[in-house]
Amino acid sequence: MVSTDLDKTNFVYDSKVEGNIIFTRVDAAINWMRKNSLWPMPMGLACCAIELMATASSRFDISRFGAEVMRFSPRQADVMIVSGTVTYKMALAVRRIWDQMPEPKWCIAMGACASSGGMFRSYATLQGIDRLIPVDVYIAGCPPRPEALIEGLMRLQEKIDTESSMKGLKAEPEEEVVKGLEIGK
Numbered sequence: 111m112v113s114t115d116l117d118k119t120n121f122v123y124d125s126k127v128e129g130n131i132i133f134t135r136v137d138a139a140i141n142w143m144r145k146n147s148l149w150p151m152p153m154g155l156a157c158c159a160i161e162l163m164a165t166a167s168s169r170f171d172i173s174r175f176g177a178e179v180m181r182f183s184p185r186q187a188d189v190m191i192v193s194g195t196v197t198y199k200m201a202l203a204v205r206r207i208w209d210q211m212p213e214p215k216w217c218i219a220m221g222a223c224a225s226s227g228g229m230f231r232s233y234a235t236l237q238g239i240d241r242l243i244p245v246d247v248y249i250a251g252c253p254p255r256p257e258a259l260i261e262g263l264m265r266l267q268e269k270i271d272t273e274s275s276m277k278g279l280k281a282e283p284e285e286e287v288v289k290g291l292e293i294g295k
């Protein structure tokens with residue numbers, strides 16, 4: 111056996127068993143698949159969106175991380191990249207699209223405007239998208255370069271790696287069954 115500590119390594123293999131067999135945890139396998147197939151919902155709202163578009167080009171090649179499949183349908187996306195100034199006029203539309211994305215889902219706030227309102231301390235601008243939706247990774251810059259977005263994506267991959275992929279999948283007992291048990295006490 112090369113390693114027996116699944117908590118530290120995620121994958122081990124047993125050299126005494128013939129054939130190509132590896133052992134892993136369900137959590138580790140699901141997280142590995144999730145983090146390497148993130149499909150972005152490009153929420154380009156201002157100048158930062160140009161850098162977001164550049165990230166998908168051959169020079170930077172976001173497909174190395176399995177994240178090149180930009181989806182314009184929220185139902186097919188699992189990471190929203192908010193890039194640009196979020197005005198109050200647009201904010202609720204962003205929130206509606208976020209609500210339409212299926213779980214599990216993550217959010218990257220790209221640039222100063224999406225993270226904090228940036229230089230626009232005005233009545234028309236939301237002071238950070240985290241006031242409306244939970245943000246997993248913030249990327250500094252005005253605008254951040256594509257390399258910074260890729261760095262943010264890698265940070266998100268690290269975060270997904272530590273999540274419990276089975277969380278929330280436990281079947282809740284039927285309400286009637288619970289009530290019946292309480293009556294039977």
Ligand code: SF4
Pocket residue numbers: 156157158159193194195221222223224228251252253254
């Ligand atoms: S952070 Fe800078 S580049 Fe990005 S949307 Fe705001 S003003 Fe434009």
